[in-house]
Amino acid sequence: MAIYRIAIGSPGEAGQPDAIRAAFAEFFSMIIFVFAGEGSGMAYNKLTNGGGATPAGLIAASLSHAFGLFVAVSVGANISGGHVNPAVTFGAFVGGNITLLRSILYWIAQLLGSVVACILLKSATGGMETTGFSLSSGVSVWNALTFEIVMTFGLVYTVYATAMDPKKGNVGIIAPIAIGFIVGANILVGGAFDGASMNPAVSFGPALVSWQWTHHWVYWVGPFIGAAIAAIIYDNIFIGDDGHEPLSSNDF
Template sequence: MPISRIAVGSPVEAGQADALKAALAEFISVLIFVFAGEGSGMAFNKLTDDGSSTPAGLVAAALAHALALFVAVSVGANISGGHVNPAVTFGAFVGGHITLVRSILYWIAQLLGSVVACLLLKFSTGGMTTSAFSLSSGVGAWNAVVFEIVMTFGLVYTVYATAVDPKKGNIGIIAPIAIGFIVGANILAGGAFDGASMNPAVSFGPAVVSWTWDNHWVYWLGPFIGSAIAAIVYEVFFIAPSTYEELPNADF
């Protein structure tokens, strides 16, 4: 069982050069991703008089996030594994592929990257609002939690299939493309209902900068549950114990 492989790690790990470099890579990757993704929504609002909630705005958001995530995962893959998402890091932790100590470093770096990206956006746009994620009319908090669970399950399952599975072979660039595509597709599916976060860091930065916390817990609970389920399902059913090995950062 993957749960038996969960490792806390040593506090010394937090000060090791490779762990700090990996955390820095996560900070930069999330900054790139959030700046492009959140910035695309702000730009669309400016060009269309707050039209980001229209069908065209949804398609633009899906495309921007898919492309930005492809780049963010690719540039971080050889250093930190290119998680770019606290939920992905949590899924890797549940599967025994990263220690709790390193996970905490990643989470701090990811959240800081999102906040800095939103601060840069607010400054460079002359004070435009970095809109926090919110629920659409008629969508309850628990409806949104289910959305986030299912969408994040799809994301983390894709990560496991293309980047974590020891049997994946040398698929190279396919993993970042697949990860970007599933996020873009999920935004098209859930963006009109709860914004389709799938990523607590993406929700955290705009919430901090705009200081809007309504239903913010949804964007943590749903992704963490979805990522844990995906990790356990893939580990139990598709990664045999005999093929398990600790993955170096270059692979994940």
């Protein structure tokens, strides 16, 4: 890992117009994503009168999250990079693609976007509870942590390969759909075990609005570990010093 590429950022960065615009882009992208993903779960509960999870519900969750993330990444890509995930932002920071101060700005915007989306859903549905992430019966916190690490590794690895690699070329065009597809696929794998978050903000909004914090730490620690591993591996093996596009010296 090239430590010298990690940047803290300049003190006035948070007040720069482009940084503020980027934070707003993350905020609105997160509202779009969480409203679609969380809303699909609430709609399923209404249609089944609160029935238990079924294969059909898992497929619906996979599709809604895949489609929602595809759009959310697309609309924010040209402004903020379309992270729509604190773990993706952390992975970008570890690889030297964003400063720490801008990362913090993104994290605040992402968390607020998730909370606002859940409040809007609760209001629009007449008070229905937002569904917080939880472990299924028989699944330990270590099982869930492993799932979150591996699934988020796949997500951030895909982000690096299709969106952050300077050599991506025309592959960058399909980055939003590739990112949406890997999230949808991972939900089909991990959704029955721990809900398949891969995104601390997506877990935070429902947890705050419904005040359900059981095992919530898993949905932060797992994604951040998976993101860091993906960033370190991809950046060092496939990008390297010669292919890296460094941040401006003013950011260090």
